[in-house]
């Protein structure tokens with residue numbers, strides 16, 4: 001039996017206050033990740049503004065969100081499809097779009113950035129947002145591989161800056177890595193943990209170290225799979241089947257690389273290789289580089305290691 005103590009009440013009310021604090025969310029980047037984050041935030045009652053560089057991209061993002069919501073609704077409301085349609089419409093109403101990040105952050109509690117994996121581009125974005133956003137607004141990056149402290153360094157709100165690393169596909173993957181950089185305040189970190197829980201996700205706490213937890217283990221594994229294939233020691237199909245049937249992974253490494261995007265994968269590897277050139281774990285892959293140079297970026301462009309319909 002749980003006893004209600006004064007301390008319990010205090011921590012319950014402070015966590016309720018934190019949860020209440022994040023209502024309006026601005027998601028910047030409407031690609032694979034940003035669209036998923038916007039969808040999940042809107043599905044859990046947040047009001048969301050999704051930002052990208054053009055109306056055409058935003059139209060594509062919104063279409064993708066609608067299609068994904070329909071998949072969710074089909075399962076969630078299997079018994080009552082009409083409630084599923086109402087759910088989809090209600091969630092879509094919680095999302096608006098914009099191509100002007102600076103003007104929309106004026107009314108936001110949290111900015112989640114999911115743009116290209118490039119330090120300078122992320123710094124420029126946050127530097128501009130910092131001047132426009134209210135004092136209380138928390139900034140978070142969904143970066144896969146860049147130090148949160150480096151991204152935050154273009155702002156004057158180091159205490160209100162942290163990492164929220166989601167996993168692809170966001171509507172299905174339960175994990176969020178919540179990253180506390182050295183200057184992130186405990187209050188900001190707690191707010192990010194609470195926000196992740198409010199999204200129905202399972203947060204884990206991470207230090208601001210390269211790759212946090214998942215990617216520090218996943219990137220060397222994926223790269224070793226590519227090298228194994230480059231050495232002629234296995235076809236990509238056999239390697240994928242082996243890891244699915246032999247290790248219980250839902251996707252093989254080549255399928256997952258195509259799913260993540262080969263451009264994003266290359267950004268991650270190149271960045272780590274530049275910082276740690278003698279580490280064989282992060283050595284670049286000629287095959288991956290060739291596919292990216294040919295514009296074969298994986299599922300999102302219709303071809304990567306595999307062809308996708």
Ligand SMILES: CCCCCCC[C@H](O)CC(=O)SCCNC(=O)CCNC(=O)[C@H](O)C(C)(C)COP(=O)([O-])OP(=O)([O-])OC[C@H]1O[C@@H](n2cnc3c(N)ncnc32)[C@H](O)[C@@H]1OP(=O)([O-])[O-]
Pocket residue numbers: 068069071072075143144166167168169170171172173215218219222223250251256260265268269
């Ligand atoms: C080298 C460097 C690389 C490093 C990269 C790091 C990247 C990054 O930082 C970290 C990551 O994200 S790492 C990546 C981490 N991610 C992973 O590791 C992912 C590994 N893969 C998986 O967990 C599974 O294969 C999936 C869950 C993707 C699909 O499940 P499945 O059973 O294999 O196949 P299924 O039959 O298709 O789908 C079944 C049902 O799922 C539902 N549904 C699916 N997608 C949906 C969506 N977008 N919306 C809504 N719903 C969606 C839907 O209900 C569907 O049924 P339907 O009747 O068809 O509508």
Ligand SMILES: NC(=O)c1ccc[n+]([C@@H]2O[C@H](COP(=O)([O-])OP(=O)(O)OC[C@H]3O[C@@H](n4cnc5c(N)ncnc54)[C@H](O)[C@@H]3O)[C@@H](O)[C@H]2O)c1
Pocket residue numbers: 028029030031032033034051052053057113114115116117118121125142143144145165166167168259260261264
């Ligand atoms: N793909 C994954 O599996 C995955 C998983 C976790 C984290 N991430 C990280 O999430 C971020 C986004 O990855 P993604 O896969 O969604 O990429 P993506 O290429 O699918 O989408 C990026 C979007 O950002 C937009 N964009 C670029 N610069 C912008 C700017 N200055 N302002 C507004 N929008 C801008 C692009 O137009 C594009 O629509 C990266 O930091 C990546 O490392 C990716």
